[in-house]
Amino acid sequence: MILLETPQNWTDYELIDSGEGEKLERFGNQILARPEPQALWHKGLSQQEWERLAHAYFIKKKGNRDSDNEWGEWKKKRSCQEQWIIGYQYKQMHLKFRLGLTSFKHVGIFPEQAANWNYIYDTIMQLKINSPSVLNLFAYTGGASLAARAAGAAVTHVDSVKQTVNWSRENMELSNLNNIRWIVDDAVKFVAREVRRKRIYNGIILDPPAYGRGPNGEKWILENNLIELLENCNKILDKKNSFIILNLYSMGYSPIVAENLIVSIFSPKKYEMGELYVSDKSSRKLPLGVFIRSSQ
Structure with missing residues (x-):
């Protein structure tokens, strides 16, 4: 850990x-x-x-x-x-984000995810294939999508809120990137359709909330829907050149929960799991979610 x-x-x-x-x-x-x-x-x-x-x-x-x-x-x-607007830079990745005050206390970015952006960029650069395909679910304003695209991936960005997808598109343009595939849809339904289409991805990123709604009122409850979604993700993830990232933000979930889910469903060759945190100026660590990320 x-x-x-x-x-x-x-x-x-x-x-x-x-x-x-x-x-x-x-x-x-x-x-x-x-x-x-x-x-x-x-x-x-x-x-x-x-x-x-x-x-x-x-x-x-x-x-x-x-x-x-x-x-x-x-x-x-x-x-x-x-x-x-703020920027973020890592190696040859130069991202920009338009921030704004929302009624949900969010501002358009989760800073703790920067560590995952770096991982996404490095992992894609190391994959031995041209233009690997990456699926970003519950993608919000697209930090992970931008990191994947900056590394040369063909990115499919899925979120249930049209305004948020439009916000992500704005961030793409600010970052001088292009050609991200935008999907406004319920994540569970979209992945189930991808299974039927026999679509295969080299990377899947999941940032599911504890509760949520799809564009047509579909109800998302993490403990009820996550296993089905992960099992279908396993069906569309390449078994050789691939990676998966799962973030869990709900208070009370241990990284061991994420480990058990990913190991039991995906059987990865190697993985790492733990907590994401930010340090304040008094050097206190503020925990902001658990993660597991694995690669094949």
């Missing part, structure tokens, strides 16, 4: 402080304060300092049990930007 830290040389992102159920982050030139239920310790900075530094502070409202997101609104200073 390993701990994967978000690269500390990322000039456009840092976790300034964390604690008391919140985190204070800098994205480019914007500093945001928002909820983080796993930050149970005391803050390193005073509340007054947080309020002084933050361009916007997220205020929670009662949400919907059918979603793992938190509803709310941003308390913004006049200097706060509604939308802005």
Whole structure:
């Protein structure tokens, strides 16, 4: 089991402080304060300092049990930007993301996933085939899709929310990339159709939420639907030149859960699993999800 830290040389992102159920982050030139239920310790900075530094502070409202997101609104200073752009660089990969304040506390990027972007880029570059095919499920605003495309993969990006897919397309264009295949669909239904089509992928990336809805109201509950989805993913994953990444964000899941799922279904030759985390300026590790990634 390993701990994967978000690269500390990322000039456009840092976790300034964390604690008391919140985190204070800098994205480019914007500093945001928002909820983080796993930050149970005391803050390193005073509340007054947080309020002084933050361009916007997220205020929670009662949400919907059918979603793992938190509803709310941003308390913004006049200097706060509604939308802005940040970059991420690794080797020859130069990505750009348009960020924005949403009512779900998200801003358009999960910084802890940068460690996986690097892995995706390196793994694809090492595959001994031209233009490997990669499927990104629950793909959100496309960080993993961009990393795969930057490495030369033929990428299929699947998300159930049209606006999010449009956001991903914008990030692709900002990153000077092209030719990603965009799909607005329910992940379970899409993969089942790919099985029937006998489509084969060299890489599959999954970032499933605990709860969600497909574009036609399809209900996603992680503990009920994940095994079926993984079993179908196994049917469309190349058995020789391939990789798979599974991220689990729900609180309470151990990396061992992810290990048991992937090993029992995919029987990978080699794999690594653990936790993704970001360090704040007090060197405290904020856990932000578990992962397993394997290659054949």
